[in-house]
Amino acid sequence: MHDLAERIQKQDMRALARAITLIENDDDQKLELMSDIFSMKKNAHYIGITGSPGAGKSSLINRLLTYIRSLDLTVAVIAVDPTSPFSGGSLLGDRTRMNQHFMDPGIFIRSMATRGSLGGLARSTKDAIRVCDAYGFDVVLVETVGVGQSELDIMKVVDTTGLVLTPNSGDVLQIFKAGIMEIADVFIINKADLPGVGKLKATLEEYLMIVQPDGWEPPIIRTVSTENQGMPELWEKMNAHYAYLYETDKGHTKRRLQLELEVYDLIREEIWREVKLSIEQDQQKRSLLDDPDVDPYQLARSWFQEWVGKGE
Amino acid sequence: MHDLAERIQKQDMRALARAITLIENDDDQKLELMSDIFSMKKNAHYIGITGSPGAGKSSLINRLLTYIRSLDLTVAVIAVDPTSPFSGGSLLGDRTRMNQHFMDPGIFIRSMATRGSLGGLARSTKDAIRVCDAYGFDVVLVETVGVGQSELDIMKVVDTTGLVLTPNSGDVLQIFKAGIMEIADVFIINKADLPGVGKLKATLEEYLMIVQPDGWEPPIIRTVSTENQGMPELWEKMNAHYAYLYETDKGHTKRRLQLELEVYDLIREEIWREVKLSIEQDQQKRSLLDDPDVDPYQLARSWFQEWVGKGE
Numbered sequence: 001m002h003d004l005a006e007r008i009q010k011q012d013m014r015a016l017a018r019a020i021t022l023i024e025n026d027d028d029q030k031l032e033l034m035s036d037i038f039s040m041k042k043n044a045h046y047i048g049i050t051g052s053p054g055a056g057k058s059s060l061i062n063r064l065l066t067y068i069r070s071l072d073l074t075v076a077v078i079a080v081d082p083t084s085p086f087s088g089g090s091l092l093g094d095r096t097r098m099n100q101h102f103m104d105p106g107i108f109i110r111s112m113a114t115r116g117s118l119g120g121l122a123r124s125t126k127d128a129i130r131v132c133d134a135y136g137f138d139v140v141l142v143e144t145v146g147v148g149q150s151e152l153d154i155m156k157v158v159d160t161t162g163l164v165l166t167p168n169s170g171d172v173l174q175i176f177k178a179g180i181m182e183i184a185d186v187f188i189i190n191k192a193d194l195p196g197v198g199k200l201k202a203t204l205e206e207y208l209m210i211v212q213p214d215g216w217e218p219p220i221i222r223t224v225s226t227e228n229q230g231m232p233e234l235w236e237k238m239n240a241h242y243a244y245l246y247e248t249d250k251g252h253t254k255r256r257l258q259l260e261l262e263v264y265d266l267i268r269e270e271i272w273r274e275v276k277l278s279i280e281q282d283q284q285k286r287s288l289l290d291d292p293d294v295d296p297y298q299l300a301r302s303w304f305q306e307w308v309g310k311g312e
Numbered sequence: 313m314h315d316l317a318e319r320i321q322k323q324d325m326r327a328l329a330r331a332i333t334l335i336e337n338d339d340d341q342k343l344e345l346m347s348d349i350f351s352m353k354k355n356a357h358y359i360g361i362t363g364s365p366g367a368g369k370s371s372l373i374n375r376l377l378t379y380i381r382s383l384d385l386t387v388a389v390i391a392v393d394p395t396s397p398f399s400g401g402s403l404l405g406d407r408t409r410m411n412q413h414f415m416d417p418g419i420f421i422r423s424m425a426t427r428g429s430l431g432g433l434a435r436s437t438k439d440a441i442r443v444c445d446a447y448g449f450d451v452v453l454v455e456t457v458g459v460g461q462s463e464l465d466i467m468k469v470v471d472t473t474g475l476v477l478t479p480n481s482g483d484v485l486q487i488f489k490a491g492i493m494e495i496a497d498v499f500i501i502n503k504a505d506l507p508g509v510g511k512l513k514a515t516l517e518e519y520l521m522i523v524q525p526d527g528w529e530p531p532i533i534r535t536v537s538t539e540n541q542g543m544p545e546l547w548e549k550m551n552a553h554y555a556y557l558y559e560t561d562k563g564h565t566k567r568r569l570q571l572e573l574e575v576y577d578l579i580r581e582e583i584w585r586e587v588k589l590s591i592e593q594d595q596q597k598r599s600l601l602d603d604p605d606v607d608p609y610q611l612a613r614s615w616f617q618e619w620v621g622k623g624e
Binding site for chain 1 (some may be wrong): 343344346347350351369396458529564570571574575576578579580582583584587588591601602606607608609610611612613615618
């Protein structure tokens, strides 16, 4: 068993942090470690919280954290949104509010670096979630800004996705067009003390009427983070969705698709690591890359043929 | 020569549109077509315009288009931002303003679908840019919303990136933390008739003092799209950056890195296509994916070994 996995089993929080760093760096030992970590699976509930910058995701998560802790459950928070105070760099006020959580051993907070491009971020986030699960957290919350494609991909690796919207923000049109409505398992109308809540709710209901979800129908919850309103109902609905995933056929199908996607991603990454290394170690190939007029499509085709040809 | 390439050479706009669709669908013929397209390269200037939603990117591009056309240059616009009016789906007012361009044969407008995840979007955008270049457009403008990782990757495939910022929007902090400042070749302060321009400019100057760019120092341009102000200066600076890329050593180095990245991406994509197919056609492998408790890391490791082992 990998040394870090062993220490994580003993709830060593420094090992947990180091394992995530190893994942971020795409270390050679990663697959081996992750296989051990997978065997320590404890079925934590993986929850994603997404929404535009300014929708109040961080404040909401802050309140939700406190509520979940009051039920005596432990929580890990993984912040993928670089503008989140959970990522450690935002406004002082936010950070002060977060400090209470940093002192609580039932809470682990970690931000993921965005350097791993090309889908690598969604991949390492999933691995980091699994490590938190293996450690024994009951809930793993992932915060991301739901705008780009990689951010969308991250939402595909969690069990339950909450989409945070605010009244009168004009978010819905953008979110709808970016294909983000479809990934929501729970709609969260935050700042629900502002005018325009009724209109936003009607828009969401209209959307649900048009798409006619098959299986799980995303509920619409109103929250006011500043007033700490709506957390019990939000938590209840998220749990109901988790039960749906494990107790119904449609839920099973969703999980199977997630698994397939994950295996595909892992293999792609591994093979790519190997191929890249073989190019980097080939002086002749590297010198071809120095020609500014070289046809990249031709190079790719011939190197690819070479690689595949090895197996024929 | 590929039939579509031949027709594109004859400036058949329908062939241009079809070639981009073929790219989006990741068609089998893609590499072959793109190799032909590459041989038709005419060195158009590839320009990316990025910035938060609401920064006024589309209006700015609209004005820039008109200005570039007044110099008798032809322009292709590729919209990757799903909320852009160039993508065809935004507010009526915007669309009306765009209509003049749709009638102009010196302008081609196309939006890219975001279905190709995992870096595929940046990849197909680069290919689409190349097709527009081969067709003979003098300038190819790419509009994207600079928030997520894939959007950042897109900016790595163009020659010159303009980052659109607005005074008092609070954008800068978010953009800085998301690592987007670094990719800007030209800073564009749009809506420069609003208060707060001086402060934003000072922030950018401070940023430039800290990072001390080596080689190209990004200029700061003020524009007011609604008043059609700043276009000549913006265009001049973008051309200066293009000259820098082709006339200096530092520029050459940047282009070489782009080429390397591109070849790597292409090979990764091709190999992955092959591997995925081999899994999909393997009944035994597919049935393993039906087990909800299977260890994805183990599967990935053993299938990867099998694949690499073929070549030993």
